[in-house]
Amino acid sequence: MTEISNAEFEVLEALWQNHPASANDIITKLNENTNATGIESQDKQWHDKTVKTLLNRLVKKQAISFEKQQRHYLYSPLLEREAYTLKESKSLVARMFSGKLAPLVAGFAKQNELNKDDISALKSLISDWEKNND
Amino acid sequence: MTEISNAEFEVLEALWQNHPASANDIITKLNENTNATGIESQDKQWHDKTVKTLLNRLVKKQAISFEKQQRHYLYSPLLEREAYTLKESKSLVARMFSGKLAPLVAGFAKQNELNKDDISALKSLISDWEKNND
DNA sequence: GAGTTAAGATTACATTTGTAATCTTAACTG
C-alpha cells in the first residue's frame, strides 16, 4: 500500500474516531477547535475542499472506503488504526534505532519525558510479557 | 528548522557514522552493499549526483556544514543524532499515541516484537529511572 | 602555463503533498 501523508493521516484519524462518517462529519470533527478548557484554540481550520481532496486520495490509496447514502457518501476506514500505528512505529524504530525499542525509550527517559504513570504502564507491560513468555 | 526528508536522513545517517567526510566518502558508505554474511545485497545504489543534491539540501537546511579541503568539501553534521531521533520519536508518539509512550511499547509487545533482551533493556531503563526519581 | 578533470553549483523533471477552486450532475424544492 502507498504511504499515507501527514494531512491524510489527520483525516484518517478523524474517521477512526467516528465512522462511518460523511465528509461533513469529518470536516466538523477536524474543526472542533475548542480545547479541554473550552477556550477557542488557534488550531488550523480545515477547508471543505481540502478535506474532500484528502478523502479522495485516501480512497485511491485504499485506506478508506465509502458507500453512497442519498446525496452524499459515508466513509469508513479500511486500514486498522492499530495495524497502521504499529507499522509506522516499527518503521521509525528500524530507521533510527536499528529496530531496537529500548534506545527510543532511553531517549525519552534521558530527556525527562517519562513520569510515574508512564513507568507504571511500562512495568505493567513488562510483567504481562513475562507472564506470557516464561 | 525545516524538515529532513527520508532520503536526506539516510545521507545524514552516513555522515553521523563517520565524519568529517567528503562527498565521496559518504557515497561509498551509502553504497557499501554487502551485508553481514558478506553476500552482495540488493540494496539500492546511490547515484553520485543524487547524494550531492541531498548534501546541498542538508546544507541549506543547516543540518550539516562543510569546509573546503583542496578541491573538495569535508562535511560534518550540525544536528546531533540523538536530538534528532528524540524529536522524531516524540513527534510520532504525539501524533499516534497522544504523547504516551506505553501504547507504542504495547503495540510491539502485542505483535511479539519484543524478546528477552529487549525486556531486559527496558527493565534496566526503568530501574535507572526509579533511582533518579524516588 | 595550457589543457584536462573532477567537485560542487545549477538546472531539470516527474511525483507527491498541501491546499484549494471550478466543473458536473444527481438530488432536493417549490
Added chain:
DNA sequence: CAGTTAAGATTACAAATGTAATCTTAACTC
C-alpha cells in the same frame, strides 16, 4: 417537472522530494 444546490469529480498550482543531468571552474597534470 424546472430550477437550484450541494456533493463529489476534476483540475490547479506551488512547494517538497527523489533522482539525476548539465554547467562552471578551481585544482591537478604535463
